Each structure stands twice: as structure tokens, then as C-alpha cells.
Amino acid sequence: MQDKVEAQPILSMNSVEVLYDNVMLAIKGVSVQVPKGEMIALLGSNGAGKSTTLKAISGLLKAERGRVSRGEIKFEGTDITDMLAQNRVAQGICHVIEGRRVFEHLTPEENLTAAAPSGMSRSTLNVEKEKIYNYFPRLAERRNSLSGYLSGGEQQMLAIGRALVTQPKLLMLDEPSLGLAPFLVAEIFGILQKINKEDGMSVLLVEQNALAALEIVSEGYLIENGRVVMNGTAAALKANSDIQEFYLGAGEGTDFHNVKHYSRRKRWLS
Amino acid sequence: MDWIFLSELAINGALTGLLYSLFAIGLVLIYKASSVPNLAQAGLTMVGAYVVLALARDLGLPLWLAIPIGAVLMFGLGFGIERVALRRLAGRPVVMILMMTLGLDIFLRGTTLAIWGGTSRSMELGVSYEPLFLGDIFLSRIHVVGAAVAIALFVAFMLFFRTRTGIKLRAIADDYMASWSVGISVERGVGLSWALASVVAMAAGVIWGEIQGVDQALSLLLLKGLTVAVLGGLDSILGAVVAGILLGIIENVGADFLDPIVGGGSRELIVAAVLILTVMIRPHGLFGRHDIERV
Numbered sequence: 001m002q003d004k005v006e007a008q009p010i011l012s013m014n015s016v017e018v019l020y021d022n023v024m025l026a027i028k029g030v031s032v033q034v035p036k037g038e039m040i041a042l043l044g045s046n047g048a049g050k051s052t053t054l055k056a057i058s059g060l061l062k063a064e065r066g067r068v069s070r071g072e073i074k075f076e077g078t079d080i081t082d083m084l085a086q087n088r089v090a091q092g093i094c095h096v097i098e099g100r101r102v103f104e105h106l107t108p109e110e111n112l113t114a115a116a117p118s119g120m121s122r123s124t125l126n127v128e129k130e131k132i133y134n135y136f137p138r139l140a141e142r143r144n145s146l147s148g149y150l151s152g153g154e155q156q157m158l159a160i161g162r163a164l165v166t167q168p169k170l171l172m173l174d175e176p177s178l179g180l181a182p183f184l185v186a187e188i189f190g191i192l193q194k195i196n197k198e199d200g201m202s203v204l205l206v207e208q209n210a211l212a213a214l215e216i217v218s219e220g221y222l223i224e225n226g227r228v229v230m231n232g233t234a235a236a237l238k239a240n241s242d243i244q245e246f247y248l249g250a251g252e253g254t255d256f257h258n259v260k261h262y263s264r265r266k267r268w269l270s
Numbered sequence: 271m272d273w274i275f276l277s278e279l280a281i282n283g284a285l286t287g288l289l290y291s292l293f294a295i296g297l298v299l300i301y302k303a304s305s306v307p308n309l310a311q312a313g314l315t316m317v318g319a320y321v322v323l324a325l326a327r328d329l330g331l332p333l334w335l336a337i338p339i340g341a342v343l344m345f346g347l348g349f350g351i352e353r354v355a356l357r358r359l360a361g362r363p364v365v366m367i368l369m370m371t372l373g374l375d376i377f378l379r380g381t382t383l384a385i386w387g388g389t390s391r392s393m394e395l396g397v398s399y400e401p402l403f404l405g406d407i408f409l410s411r412i413h414v415v416g417a418a419v420a421i422a423l424f425v426a427f428m429l430f431f432r433t434r435t436g437i438k439l440r441a442i443a444d445d446y447m448a449s450w451s452v453g454i455s456v457e458r459g460v461g462l463s464w465a466l467a468s469v470v471a472m473a474a475g476v477i478w479g480e481i482q483g484v485d486q487a488l489s490l491l492l493l494k495g496l497t498v499a500v501l502g503g504l505d506s507i508l509g510a511v512v513a514g515i516l517l518g519i520i521e522n523v524g525a526d527f528l529d530p531i532v533g534g535g536s537r538e539l540i541v542a543a544v545l546i547l548t549v550m551i552r553p554h555g556l557f558g559r560h561d562i563e564r565v
Contacts, residue, residue: 060450063361089453097451103444105559106437113434114441115452166453
């Protein structure tokens with residue numbers, strides 16, 4: 001389980017604690033390393049602290065009156081723990097937030113323009129846009145209709161495309177599969193894999209859909225109650241019987257008579 | 271029915287209406303970039319008028335210099351307001367920000383009263399009081415000038431919202447969190463919208479100051495400006511212009527019919543009725559964006 005991929009991490013997060021409103025401890029010492037050019041997944045159930053972890057990295061905590069109260073976050077060797085969100089984007093971290101959140105009253109074309117870094121020339125922007133339309137041909141078809149009327153899958157593609165315009169070195173995605181049909185999840189994950197391979201972009205993926213996520217990532221972290229409780233390669237996690245039962249939905253027992261007496265618990269919680 | 275008189279009423283109403291649009295464009299600018307109706311626009315208008323007056327009369331600068339300097343000062347004031355009063359409220363409920371703009375309005379008006387006193391002063395732009403004649407129709411020159419300024423600003427801002435900066439401002443209005451997530455500086459965007467709105471407020475203040483004198487009564491424009499903005503659909507610049515023309519005509523023609531019946535004072539009633547009916551029947555106004563709900 002400790003056979004980690006050894007490479008210079010692009011992101012390293014060391015025992016980070018996050019406080020909301022100065023009282024609520026949302027994550028309690030989370031350490032995550034993203035090796036350069038790898039795809040990593042953060043798994044875990046609702047409210048485990050996965051989204052908070054991403055927001056700590058992207059700097060979006062501030063908007064929700066949260067702050068990193070302990071630990072440090074380093075990106076390419078620089079400490080970014082207290083950096084403004086917009087500067088982190090300029091450094092190369094982009095966070096595709098949960099629930100798609102495209103700019104609904106703008107067209108996909110304008111959504112991409114809005115995300116362009118202020119220094120980017122018009123010609124570079126057009127090249128970037130074409131690249132994104134190549135990844136997501138559905139968006140190209142609807143580039144001039146209002147984004148609020150796109151389907152859920154198209155909106156998720158647009159949210160990812162919008163993040164790609166910022167030319168990130170680390171792309172973080174919060175539950176991109178949420179509410180999407182399985183074939184769309186497969187399509188989007190396939191494109192993520194392609195971007196990861198072709199551009200060498202590092203990816204940090206938060207997912208409840210562990211089954212789909214473990215298919216494409218090289219390594220995963222399991223977060224529960226604001227702590228990392230398990231960490232290993234995708235293959236090791238998939239083979240773990242606890243993971244299989246609680247996150248992959250492949251419990252071995254169909255003997256319901258016994259379930260009541262010997263119901264398995266997430267032993268690592270207490 | 272006297273058609274010439276009626277068209278004179280309508281055309282002068284439309285011109286006055288465009289002056290309301292001038293005020294409403296400022297409201298729309300801020301709404302478009304932050305989804306907050308700015309109640310301080312009246313205060314800004316007064317400050318704008320007084321600043322130009324102070325530069326031109328008290329410092330003796332020529333108007334062609336006083337107005338651009340005033341515009342720069344107002345631009346800075348807009349940014350300053352965002353930095354000092356609004357930044358800490360970003361992400362809070364809109365009602366908090368609304369109350370803040372109300373507070374700002376009272377503060378700005380109080381400031382002008384404290385510095386320049388309550389007596390009415392004249393702007394003296396040098397626009398002649400000689401009437402203009404369009405066929406048999408009598409027009410006021412200052413109204414024509416003001417309407418031209420309103421239309422020029424309308425064109426300028428229509429183009430501006432197609433530029434990259436303009437698109438970013440519209441993105442901010444849609445979703446603060448998503449804007450932050452792709453590196454848009456929400457703070458700077460909101461600051462810019464306040465800065466632009468302050469300059470527009472100055473333009474409105476100068477024109478209206480010329481028409482009715484510079485004093486506390488300028489702040490009464492808020493009722494009409496807000497009505498125009500709501501009727502046009504709070505986030506539409508085109509709406510502000512069309513609604514301004516409409517409201518001006520309705521008000522001028524309507525008052526001419528109603529005043530003899532009710533014995534005067536029907537203008538305010540007509541404006542209030544338009545505001546109330548718009549909110550009841552068509553809350554997003556003529557051209558305002560709908561909230562998109564997918565089923």
C-alpha cells in the first residue's frame with residue numbers, strides 16, 4: 001500500500017487544518033501529494049472534507065469565511081498557503097468547482113473568454129478555444145447559445161474547458177460526474193485522461209464515484225471525517241476489501257440474516 | 271386633438287426620459303457587474319455635480335478642464351468605495367450590500383450638504399436657453415445635449431460589454447465563486463463597475479444640475495432613475511435607454527391629461543405606478559435577463 005509513485009510533487013499539502021468561521025474544524029491535518037503529471041483521486045463520502053481540501057488549495061476558502069489554520073501548501077516548491085485565489089490561478093492551479101457553475105447568462109464562447117488570463121493575446125486565446133472545442137465537439141456546436149440552457153453534461157464540459165483556458169499545470173475537479181449519465185461520465189473522464197497524457201497536466205480529482213475514478217487515476221487518497229485514512233495506488237485501493245464494500249458497492253454478503261448481527265463498520269473511523 | 275402639441279409633449283418627454291436613462295445607466299452598470307441595485311447612485315450624482323462645480327466655480331478652471339478632472343476624481347471615488355465599504359461584504363447576502371449602498375447614499379448626500387451647504391447653485395454650462403425649433407416643435411437645448419450624452423454613453427457601454435473586460439464583469443454578476451475559481455479578480459471588477467458608474471453619475475449630475483440647479487433636490491432623481499432601470503430590466507443598458515424614453519413620454523403626456531383632472535402633481539404618481547406595475551407584471555423588465563431554470 002505504500003508503493004507510492006516517486007516523483008517531484010507539483011503540489012504538496014502538509015497536515016493542513018481548515019477552520020470555518022473560526023470555530024468549525026472541517027479538515028484535521030490532511031496531507032496530500034500530487035506528483036507532477038499524475039492523476040490523483042480524493043475519495044470519500046459526503047461531508048468528509050474533500051471539497052474543503054480542494055478549496056484550501058485553490059484559495060476559495062476565503063469566500064466562505066474559511067481559512068487554513070495550520071499546515072502548509074506548496075505548489076512547485078513555493079508556499080501558497082496565504083496567496084490570493086487569483087494569483088494561484090496565475091501560478092497554474094485551476095479549480096473546477098462543484099455543481100458546474102458555468103456563467104449561465106453568457107455563451108460558451110464568452111465563458112471561455114471570461115476565464116482568459118488578462119495577459120493572454122487574442123490569437124493565443126483563439127488557439128486555446130479551438131483546442132478546447134476539439135476536446136469537446138459538443139461545445140463547438142453550441143458555442144453561441146446561452147450556457148444556462150446547455151445540458152448537464154455540456155455544462156460540465158464547459159466548466160472544464162473554462163478552467164483549461166487559464167492554462168493550468170494542476171487541474172482540480174470537484175465531482176465532475178455528479179448527476180451525469182454513465183456514458184457522459186465515461187466521455188468526460190476519457191477526455192481528462194487524454195489531457196493528462198497529451199499535455200502532461202497534473203490532475204486532482206474529487207469523486208464519490210470511486211469506481212469510475214479508480215479506473216483513470218494512478219493513486220488515491222481516502223478521506224473520512226476530515227482525515228486521510230487510507231492512501232495507495234489505484235490498484236491497491238481497488239483490491240482492498242473495505243474499499244470494495246463501502247465505496248465500490250461490491251460487498252460480498254448477500255446473507256441478510258447476518259447483516260444485522262455482524263454489520264461491518266468503517267473501522268478506521270474511531 | 272392638437273397633434274402638434276401632443277408630439278411636442280411626446281418629444282420633450284422622450285428627451286427628459288433620456289436624461290433619466292443617463293441616471294439609470296449608472297445603476298445598470300453596477301447591477302451588471304455585481305447583481306446589486308445601487309441606491310447610492312443619487313448620492314454619487316450629487317457629489318459629481320458638486321465636484322465639477324467646485325473645480326469650475328471655486329477653483330476657476332474652465333469647464334473643458336473641470337469636467338475631465340471631475341471624471342477622474344469620480345473614477346477614483348468609485349474604486350475607493352469598493353475598497354473601503356464593499357470588499358468586506360463580498361459573498362454576503364445581497365440585502366446587506368443593499369443596506370450598505372443606502373448608507374453610502376445618505377453619507378454622500380450628507381457630505382455634500384456639510385461641505386457646500388444647502389443653497390441651490392447654478393451649473394452654467396454655457397448652453398444657451400434659446401429654444402430649438404424642429405418644425406413647429408419647441409425643444410430645450412440642454413435637454414438635447416443631455417440626450418446626446420446619454421446616447422453616446424449607451425453606445426460606448428454596449429461596445430464595452432463585448433470587450434474582454436466587459437465579459438469578465440458580466441461573468442462576475444453571474445457567479446462570484448466561479449469567477450474567483452478561474453482567476454477573475456471580483457474585487458477589481460466590482461471596483462471598476464463602481465468607478466464607471468460614478469463617472470456616469472457625474473455626467474447626469476452636470477446635466478441635471480444645469481437644468482434644475484445643483485442642490486439636495488438632485489437626489490430625488492433616484493425614484494425616476496430606479497423606475498427606468500427596473501422597467502428596462504436592471505441589467506440591460508438598452509433597456510435603460512428604451513425605458514427612459516418610454517417613461518419620459520408616459521409621464522409628460524400622461525401628466526398633461528391627468529393634471530387638469532386631479533389638479534396637478536400627477537407626475538410622481540405616474541412614475542410610481544409604472545414602478546409598481548412593472549414589478550407586479552414583469553419583474554425582469556423589458557429586456558432584463560431571466561433567471562434560467564432548467565427542468
